[in-house]
Amino acid sequence: MLLETVNLTKKFGGLTAVDDVSFSVEKGKINAIIGPNGAGKSTFFNLVSGYYPPTSGQVFFKGEEITRLPSNKIARLGIARTFQTTNLFERATVLDNIIVGNRLRTQSNLWDAILRTPRLKREEQKCLDKAYEVLDFVNLTNHAHSVVENLTQEEKKRVAFALALATEPELVFLDEPAAGVNPDETEGLAELMKKMVDHGITVCLIEHKMQMIMSIAENIMVLNFGKKIAEGTPEDIMNDEEVIKAYLGGERHAEVK
Amino acid sequence: MSRLLLNKRFALSGLLLLVLVLPLITSNAYMIRILILTFIWTIAVYGLNLLAGYTGYLSLAHAGFFALGAYTLAILTVTVGLSYWLAFILTLVFTSIVGALIGMIALRTREHFFAIYTLCVGYIIYLIIYNWEGMTGGVRGFIGIPSPGSIGPLEFNSQISNYYLVLFFLVLTIVVIYRIVHSLQGRTFMAIRNSEDLAKTIGISTTKNKLIAFILSTFFAGLAGALFASFTRFIGPEISNITMTFDFLVYLLIGGIGTLSGPVIGTFIIVWISQELQFLQDYRMLVFGPILVILIIFAPRGISGFIIDWNLKRKAKKQQIESMKDMENNQEVKEG
Numbered sequence: 001m002l003l004e005t006v007n008l009t010k011k012f013g014g015l016t017a018v019d020d021v022s023f024s025v026e027k028g029k030i031n032a033i034i035g036p037n038g039a040g041k042s043t044f045f046n047l048v049s050g051y052y053p054p055t056s057g058q059v060f061f062k063g064e065e066i067t068r069l070p071s072n073k074i075a076r077l078g079i080a081r082t083f084q085t086t087n088l089f090e091r092a093t094v095l096d097n098i099i100v101g102n103r104l105r106t107q108s109n110l111w112d113a114i115l116r117t118p119r120l121k122r123e124e125q126k127c128l129d130k131a132y133e134v135l136d137f138v139n140l141t142n143h144a145h146s147v148v149e150n151l152t153q154e155e156k157k158r159v160a161f162a163l164a165l166a167t168e169p170e171l172v173f174l175d176e177p178a179a180g181v182n183p184d185e186t187e188g189l190a191e192l193m194k195k196m197v198d199h200g201i202t203v204c205l206i207e208h209k210m211q212m213i214m215s216i217a218e219n220i221m222v223l224n225f226g227k228k229i230a231e232g233t234p235e236d237i238m239n240d241e242e243v244i245k246a247y248l249g250g251e252r253h254a255e256v257k
Numbered sequence: 258m259s260r261l262l263l264n265k266r267f268a269l270s271g272l273l274l275l276v277l278v279l280p281l282i283t284s285n286a287y288m289i290r291i292l293i294l295t296f297i298w299t300i301a302v303y304g305l306n307l308l309a310g311y312t313g314y315l316s317l318a319h320a321g322f323f324a325l326g327a328y329t330l331a332i333l334t335v336t337v338g339l340s341y342w343l344a345f346i347l348t349l350v351f352t353s354i355v356g357a358l359i360g361m362i363a364l365r366t367r368e369h370f371f372a373i374y375t376l377c378v379g380y381i382i383y384l385i386i387y388n389w390e391g392m393t394g395g396v397r398g399f400i401g402i403p404s405p406g407s408i409g410p411l412e413f414n415s416q417i418s419n420y421y422l423v424l425f426f427l428v429l430t431i432v433v434i435y436r437i438v439h440s441l442q443g444r445t446f447m448a449i450r451n452s453e454d455l456a457k458t459i460g461i462s463t464t465k466n467k468l469i470a471f472i473l474s475t476f477f478a479g480l481a482g483a484l485f486a487s488f489t490r491f492i493g494p495e496i497s498n499i500t501m502t503f504d505f506l507v508y509l510l511i512g513g514i515g516t517l518s519g520p521v522i523g524t525f526i527i528v529w530i531s532q533e534l535q536f537l538q539d540y541r542m543l544v545f546g547p548i549l550v551i552l553i554i555f556a557p558r559g560i561s562g563f564i565i566d567w568n569l570k571r572k573a574k575k576q577q578i579e580s581m582k583d584m585e586n587n588q589e590v591k592e593g
Binding site: 049051070071072073075076080081083087088089092096099100101103104106108109110112113114116120123124127147150163164166167 | 437440441442443444445447448451454455457458460461462463469473569
């Protein structure tokens with residue numbers, strides 16, 4: 001168990017977006033969170049990655065409590081995330097977007113910059129090497145010098161993955177990685193996620209594309225109206241009464257009739 | 258690519274040589290005076306560019322910090338009676354400390370709230386200078402500020418020596434800014450400008466880095482202010498006025514916000530045009546207004562940004578043509 005939430009709750013005024021959710025992300029697997037629109041999936045991500053603090057409950061990463069840490073400190077511990085909208089700097093090249101990804105593993109400061117110290121040069125080279133390494137990982141080396149706005153949606157997602165990987169994470173949260181990407185390309189992204197797991201990086205994703213989730217995820221949690229309604233393997237989830245009800249809005253025998 | 262770099266280097270050295278020998282070939286004291294003032298504005302605009310252009314936080318208190326530098330130098334040299342260079346260094350330290358304190362509060366806001374907040378800070382600095390007559394001379398202004406003290410054999414009594422002194426600080430500013438922008442620190446600033454949320458998730462402490470950018474911007478504003486005070490020897494509260502901030506901002510926008518050469522280009526062009534349009538007096542604004550509007554519409558990143566984008570496009574086109582040629586060649590080989 002790499003990351004664990006205990007009774008995590010987030011209230012926005014009268015609305016409980018995430019309600020008493022206890023979930024654990026299993027190490028070395030592809031974990032997934034699914035649920036209808038507005039079920040609280042993104043809010044859950046935002047709580048875990050420190051984007052905003054929970055109303056109550058706790059988050060543990062490798063047994064250490066990270067509940068109220070700011071997101072930049074959480075990133076340093078080894079948790080990366082991507083956004084639904086990739087948030088990349090569209091007018092810059094792919095490489096320029098990614099170099100800064102390894103910044104959190106460097107020490108050089110303003111004085112190093114002004115005095116051009118050997119440490120700065122060394123660390124800049126390190127960031128550059130890291131950028132090429134992760135670009136190679138996501139198969140975008142030939143696009144290193146392309147401007148991001150000229151890339152396809154799928155390539156942009158890969159760049160976002162690469163940026164997350166440049167932070168040298170142990171756990172990566174992917175918020176709807178396949179949104180706006182066609183089915184063929186979705187397969188490529190799924191392959192990429194498997195590749196991450198093969199390289200020892202645990203993945204946790206939010207996704208709407210059921211087929212993709214059921215084929216790659218090993219551990220799934222289903223949220224509905226902020227509450228966890230099911231957790232388990234794809235088979236468990238597919239046969240769960242409450243999940244079917246949440247998705248189809250009726251009882252199971254309704255489809256038999 | 259290397260030819261372009263060589264051309265750039267050649268052009269830069271030529272430009273530097275020109276400004277170095279200019280006082281020797283012209284005896285036009287008025288022109289030298291305008292040039293010195295332009296250098297000083299440029300230093301201030303560089304400070305603004307680092308914060309607004311590279312970090313994405315538009316501060317409207319810039320003239321306030323410029324005036325803070327000018328008045329601190331005046332008070333330290335005249336009222337307190339410190340030696341010039343000690344006062345000069347203390348001025349830079351003091352402006353940066355005030356910048357840090359204000360930055361800590363101001364940076365809790367974002368976007369237009371930040372602009373409004375700093376607008377108020379600038380106005381408060383103006384009001385303090387205007388009303389604290391005992392210290393600042395109020396509306397009468399502050400008279401009798403000494404020119405820069407001599408360093409060893411170097412004296413700065415004449416206009417020409419002041420020209421070289423200010424030029425030295427301008428070049429120093431450009432070198433420092435260049436190094437910051439082209440470093441991991443600069444990339445960190447740009448990551449914040451691009452998306453603060455994304456910057457945080459890749460482990461960047463936005464609070465710390467925004468504060469660094471803010472302090473740097475006040476540092477350069479203070480530097481420009483101190484140089485201004487000792488060059489003009491007389492300062493009034495109008496230098497902290499909001500119109501001054503907007504002057505800086507217009508220089509930056511026309512030159513190119515978030516570009517390295519923008520501050521120099523914008524400041525020189527606008528100062529030069531407004532000199533040429535002196536005969537129009539206050540109606541000059543009727544010329545500037547439309548120019549600014551047209552520029553914002555067609556070249557939102559100013560003159561410098563326009564040239565950079567144009568070059569990029571040309572390069573991309575060239576690459577496309579080359580790759581198409583490659584493909585044709587390959588086909589010919591196959592067919593042959």
